[in-house]
Amino acid sequence: MNADRPIGVFDSGVGGLTVVRALMERLPREAIVYFGDTARVPYGIKSVATIEHFAAQITDFLLGQNVKMLIVACNTMAAVAGDVIRAHAGAIPVIDVIEAGARAAVANPDHGGIGVIGTPTTINSNAYARRIHELDPSARVHSQACPLFVPLVEEGWLDHPVTRMTAQEYLRPVLAEDIGSLVLGCTHYPLLKPLLKDVIGPGVRLVDSASTTAQLAAESLQAMGLASSRAGPPAYRYVVTDIPLRFQTIGERFLGRSLGKVERLDW
């Protein structure tokens, strides 16, 4: 397989761009095709059958772009449709944010209690707790849904008293459990890192799903001999199913740089 083929990253919307950002930093030679299903976001309120159908459709699209690796940068799809995606992907390796976050959470042998925060769908799916327990059956996992974090991030209130008060309320029960780390189980949450660090204090380690996914991708590419050695800046493509209001603004906040041209795919 040609190691210069792009990595395919996909999400139901814009949140996966935090994973793209981490990939750009960790793997600066890799070309990336990002797919955001912005016409059908949010997935979290849809049925499992619908999410599986959408996930298979996106997987097929990215395979058609000749990707060498697939990264599921959407917690809902990772929680619900991981098997369908892997079945469609065949020999192409698949990495997802839940796998990356769970591994990072148990990586330290003295990890202590593990807090997990995410959207209601991700938390109710119990996917993080299940995967963490597979990796370390003795782990104590304390989960908490934080439904307002996504709208607060999209509003841009990243360091706002309202966001701080909301975080204090959501995290109170988790912090009461003597945790050693807190997994950010949603691709929107890395934008809240400075505020969340303040709220949880220095004794708790933040596990950022975006950077842990980039790290896992780097290790996997290396192990499979698929890391690109190309010189010069790699190509980045952004494909979305709709270009909604504020997409550019929010997308660039997530990506930490200009998005450039965004392609719209009409499904």
Place this chain on the structure above:
Amino acid sequence: MNADRPIGVFDSGVGGLTVVRALMERLPREAIVYFGDTARVPYGIKSVATIEHFAAQITDFLLGQNVKMLIVACNTMAAVAGDVIRAHAGAIPVIDVIEAGARAAVANPDHGGIGVIGTPTTINSNAYARRIHELDPSARVHSQACPLFVPLVEEGWLDHPVTRMTAQEYLRPVLAEDIGSLVLGCTHYPLLKPLLKDVIGPGVRLVDSASTTAQLAAESLQAMGLASSRAGPPAYRYVVTDIPLRFQTIGERFLGRSLGKVERLDW
């Protein structure tokens, strides 16, 4: 036309149930069929062509239920697809939340400045300001998008310090404009009425889109001789395209009573 036929009320999701609640209170003899397109919510981030297509599809479905009146209990659809809905409805009268809210806002001849709050899509559509200016060209309209109000209502934080602080921040520029009334341009917002009344103070009149729509429906049915005179409790039906997590809880909070059986339509 048989006056005992039901009223058809539709929304992209669950918010329109505040309008149903107001109809039940104002028109206790009327049967109602509610349609919530919960599989495809939120509409606000979709393109105009898509919203028009969905609105036409729902209109056809409700006409097939033999309704005597259609109520568009969704600000996005009212702002974007009103013409399409009226064209499909033919002779069946159509009432929408924007028409009702705009009329109520200018009803008092000394109405003063008019504040309008809503989702970003509704505010950016400028539909309230346009309709208010048609009714009273001299009206001063001050609009403000409040993106966090819908998630705060769905979280159930109706009387929470976070919601109060958010409202104070959103309403500051509007209240600085010396307004006499504030139009709640989103069907979620009536649940925030007590808190918003506190924040805006006694000098500003709240115009609640749910109760103004029920009032306009009552006047229209009366004028057309279509008011039901049936004795006994009327039939209420709730048809949705998906039954997502927390639908029952949130729906009953909006409706202010038990939802009973919810029918799921598979499109």
